[in-house]
Amino acid sequence: MNLTKNLLNTVNCPICKEKEFLNLGKINNCHPDLRNLFNLLECINCKHWFLSKMPTNSFLDNLYNNNSAYVYHKDHVVNFKKGLKFEGSEKNHWIFKQMKNQKKGSYLEIGPGNCKLLKTFRNHGWYCEGLELSKWIKIEGVTHDITKLSKKNKNVLVLHDVLEHVSDPLSFLKEFSKQQSPGDKLFLAFPNSSSFKAKILKTKWPMVVPLSHLNFFSINSTKVLLEKSGYKPLIIKEASFVVLRKLIRNTIRLPITLVKDLIKLDIKAALNRFSEIFLNILDLIKGDQLNVVGIKK
Numbered sequence: 369m370n371l372t373k374n375l376l377n378t379v380n381c382p383i384c385k386e387k388e389f390l391n392l393g394k395i396n397n398c399h400p401d402l403r404n405l406f407n408l409l410e411c412i413n414c415k416h417w418f419l420s421k422m423p424t425n426s427f428l429d430n431l432y433n434n435n436s437a438y439v440y441h442k443d444h445v446v447n448f449k450k451g452l453k454f455e456g457s458e459k460n461h462w463i464f465k466q467m468k469n470q471k472k473g474s475y476l477e478i479g480p481g482n483c484k485l486l487k488t489f490r491n492h493g494w495y496c497e498g499l500e501l502s503k504w505i506k507i508e509g510v511t512h513d514i515t516k517l518s519k520k521n522k523n524v525l526v527l528h529d530v531l532e533h534v535s536d537p538l539s540f541l542k543e544f545s546k547q548q549s550p551g552d553k554l555f556l557a558f559p560n561s562s563s564f565k566a567k568i569l570k571t572k573w574p575m576v577v578p579l580s581h582l583n584f585f586s587i588n589s590t591k592v593l594l595e596k597s598g599y600k601p602l603i604i605k606e607a608s609f610v611v612l613r614k615l616i617r618n619t620i621r622l623p624i625t626l627v628k629d630l631i632k633l634d635i636k637a638a639l640n641r642f643s644e645i646f647l648n649i650l651d652l653i654k655g656d657q658l659n660v661v662g663i664k665k
Contacts, residue, residue, distance in 0.1 A: 372405070374427035378420055381411035383538055383589045383596070388412045391420075393571045395578055402578045408571045410561075416589035417561040419582050422535040431579065432502040462607075462659060463526060463555045464488050473523030478544060479530040483507050495520065522547045525554050531593075532558045532581045541597045548664045554599055556660040560606055562586045564650035575656060585658055599662030608655030619645055 380387045392408040407420035423431070463485060472493040480486045480498035486509070490496040497517055498510035511517065525548055531537040548554070559575040560566065561584040566573045575581055585593070587604055594601050625641055 371401070371423075371427070374424045375405070375421040376424060378409065378418060378422055381414060381416055381589075382418055382422075382536055382583055383416045383585075384411060384414040384592050386411050386413040392417070395419075395571045395576055397572045397576070398578050406578045408576060411589065414589040414592045415561070415586035416592075417566075417584035417586070419578060422582060423579060425535070428533075428535070461485075463528070464492075466555070466661060467524060467553065468492065474518075474520045475524045475526070476517070476522040476544070476547065477526040477528070479527065479533075480507075480510060483510060485526065485528070486510075489524070494524070517547075521549050521552070523552050525552070528555065528557045530558075531556065532575075532583050532585070535582055537583050538593060538596055541593065545597050545599070545664065550664050552664045554594075554660075554662040554664065556590075556658075556662070557607075558658055558660075559584045560586075560654075560656055560658040562588075562654070562658075563606065563656045564654045565647050565656055568647070568650070573656075587658070590658055590660055594660070594662045597662075598665050600665050601660070602663050603659065603661040605659045606655040607657040607659050608651045609657065 381389065389409040389411050392410055394404060395406045395408055396403045398406075405421065408417060409420050410417050467489075473495070475486070475489045475494045475496045477483075477486050477496070477498045478501075480500060483498060486496050486498050490509075496509065498507070499514060499517060500507075500510050500512055503512050522544075525544055527541070527544075531540065534540045545554070559581060566575065566584070570576075575584060587606075590604055591601055625638075630638055
C-alpha cells in the first residue's frame with residue numbers, strides 16, 4: 369500500500385480542534401522510509417502533540433493486520449506476526465490495584481495484548497471482554513469485531529497504550545464511552561508530552577515513532593479529552609519507566625566509566641552516558657507516561 373497516498377494533512381488539533389499549532393520540527397530520528405514525511409506539531413490551546421500528517425483508517429487497518437509490518441522503529445520494521453513480544457503486566461498492575469476492592473461487574477479492555485490484566489480481573493470474578501484491533505492476536509475471550517461485544521454496561525473500560533496509535537483519539541474514546549453509565553471507571557495510559565524528556569528532546573524523544581505513535585498527550589489535553597468524552601478526571605499521574613536500582617547503579621559507576629571513555633578519547637560515549645543518566649533522573653521526576661483514571665458523568 370502506497371504510504372504517501374494514504375497520509376492526510378492534519379488541519380486541527382485531534383483533541384480540542386484548535387486550528388493553530390506550533391511546528392516543533394521535522395521528525396528524522398526514525399525509520400529511513402519515513403524521514404522528512406512528518407513534522408511534530410503542538411496545539412497552542414491544549415498543548416497536545418501530534419503528527420503533521422495522519423494515516424487513513426484503511427492504511428492503519430492494513431498496517432496492524434497484514435503479515436509484514438506492524439511498527440516502524442528507528443532502524444528496522446517489526447514483523448507483527450512473527451516477532452510479536454508482549455510485556456508483562458508490570459506496566460498496568462496499577463489498574464487492578466485501583467479496583468481490587470470494588471464491587472465486581474463488567475470489564476472491557478481495548479487492545480488487551482497478552483490479556484494478563486484482563487485475565488486478572490476475570491480470575492477475581494469480573495465478567496471480562498476484550499477487543500483487539502490486530503487479527504494476529506488470537507486469545508480466547510477476545511474479539512476483533514466490535515459488533516460481537518455484549519450489550520452489557522461496562523463498569524470498567526481500559527485503553528492502555530491504545531489512544532496514541534489512532535488518528536482520532538477523541539472520536540475513538542467517545543464510541544466506547546457509550547457503553548458506560550454514570551459512576552463507571554475509565555483507565556487510560558499513553559505518552560506524556562508534558563514530561564521533562566519530551567520538552568528537552570522534542571522530535572528526538574523516544575516516544576516519537578511515526579505511524580506507530582500518532583498522538584502525544586499533555587496533562588491539559590488529557591483533561592480536555594476526558595471532558596469532551598463525558599468523564600470527570602479522578603487521577604492524572606505522571607509515571608516513569610526508569611528502574612531506580614539500575615539508575616542508582618549506573619550513577620555510582622559513572623565516574624569510573626567516564627574516566628575509561630576519556631582515556632580512550634571517546635568523548636561522544638562519555639557525553640552519551642552522562643546525558644542518559646541526566647534524562648533518566650528527569651524521567652523519575654516527571655515521567656514519560658500518563659496514567660489516567662476518569663469517572664463517567
